[in-house]
Amino acid sequence: MCCSTPGKHTTLTAIMAEKHTKPNFNQPQVDELVKRLFKLTPAEICSLPSYDDQNFYVAVAEGGEYVLKIVNSEDSKNVGMIEVQTYAMTFLHQNGLPAQTALPTTSGKLMSLEEMDCGYGSQKYLVRLLTYLPGTTISQSTLTPQLLYETGKTAARMDLILQEIDHPHLNAIQRENFIWSLSNTPLLERYTHLLDGDPLQEVVKSVIHKYKTFVVPKQSNFRKCINHGDFNDLNILVQPDENDGYKISGILDFGDMNSGYYIHELAITIMCMMTEHPNPIEVGGPVLAGWESVLPLNEAEKDCLYPLVLCRFCQSLVLPRQFMLLYPENVEYLMLCSRRSVDLLPMMWELGKEQVEKVWFESAAQFVDRKR
Structure with a gap:
């Protein structure tokens, strides 16, 4: 997961x-x-x-x-x-x-x-x-462009609905030092020593630097919301639909809910779907198209999508290593996501922002054109 x-x-x-x-x-x-x-x-x-x-x-x-x-x-x-x-x-x-x-x-x-x-x-x-909700995890299904589109659409709908919540303890999800919030990407610097001797350490440090110098100055233009925070391949259930495809039948695990930004949810969703796809770079387009069918991005959010996806890869690579020191008996489970990040983070970094955005935004536009 x-x-x-x-x-x-x-x-x-x-x-x-x-x-x-x-x-x-x-x-x-x-x-x-x-x-x-x-x-x-x-x-x-x-x-x-x-x-x-x-x-x-x-x-x-x-x-x-x-x-x-x-x-x-x-x-x-x-x-x-x-x-x-x-x-x-x-x-x-x-x-x-x-x-x-x-x-x-x-x-x-x-x-x-x-x-x-x-x-x-x-x-x-x-x-x-x-x-108990019916269905199997989306990780066990074929991630067709249509299912990825529905995933992005559902993620956006979810955050829009969550924004309407009124609860006396709503301030409890502010969670300023929550280590898995993309807003707290710089906190990863405390744990980069866990990658000593690993070539990925420099990539992680570079991504953190990019976050501080490129994303932070644009953050004031991000739209705030309440994030589910972990809309991933094991927290989404699907069932077969009448068109020989799949429909989303369950949303699980709200333990990472936090006050964040809409663009954070989209970045997390794209990153998590990438870990389950044979051609990971192709994931972004249909997920983005689904998201924007509900909630179009503004320019600052578009500009920061790629680095925020990289930030999530860094979190999933670094943080499980710390948890493994604490829970060595749970190593297999903790490493589920980290294993894919080892390959995908350097691939995404080497492709670069311009090339990845070209694939994502052009394929999103093409997907929308095909649906018309």
Whole structure:
């Protein structure tokens, strides 16, 4: 999963301060939680992959399928932030996008703070039971131009709807030092030493410099919004449609929601779709066309799309290496996106801004012409 990662929303500083934040509930504990909190009887429980939260597929004897999501102990301290994320999912669902919703507990609340010892002392974890959405991840489908177009269109619709959210704890998603926000690209400088001896280190440093000297001066012209922040190949579900293609059937993982800019969501989406495509450079055109069918870019946003995609590649290359030091048992999952970035970042850097933009913007225009 590209950058993806259900639950990778704590800052590195927070994780380093307290390494053992990831829940480690066993199946009997999950069974007990579901019975006690929701008065449901689990018939099947399966562990699902995650970054620093813990997720379980749960089928219940009463009928129905769910995802039990147990938030890491660090983020569980920020109840307001999790409340906003949960509300955002419901708000999108109410406005026609296929997002999960939370099942109320027996007390009528959408989450419960549970204290548990997972092997390194008693800690508190927020627990939610979310609806299970149909479909397979977009990473398992063929990324046709039409599906990429729909992905870009959905990303833009999502951010426009999120911008209408009104919630008493909305300020909780400001997240000034959130390490995965593209606004915080310069924070990567703290971790470039993890690439010592790797030729990619110079590319990463050059991209960070480009961000500070080229993107930052134009940022005042970016349009602000609320970002999903991780619209990637494992957080998008699809189902076959009536035209032998696919339609988007689910949007997952709102753990990276943050106050950002529309152009950030588009850059993240393009980067993540590139990691799953046999000809990555071809991804940008149809995704961009889909996005602009809803929300056309202004000149500053157009000018910064390429460097922001590079910034996301740098984040996905550098940050998992830090997390691997903390969670060596989760190396395979942490490296899912980083492996592709090793190849794609230098390729994109060597092609250069002019050539990449030519491909993206010309193919976007051609795609729109074909749809007319």
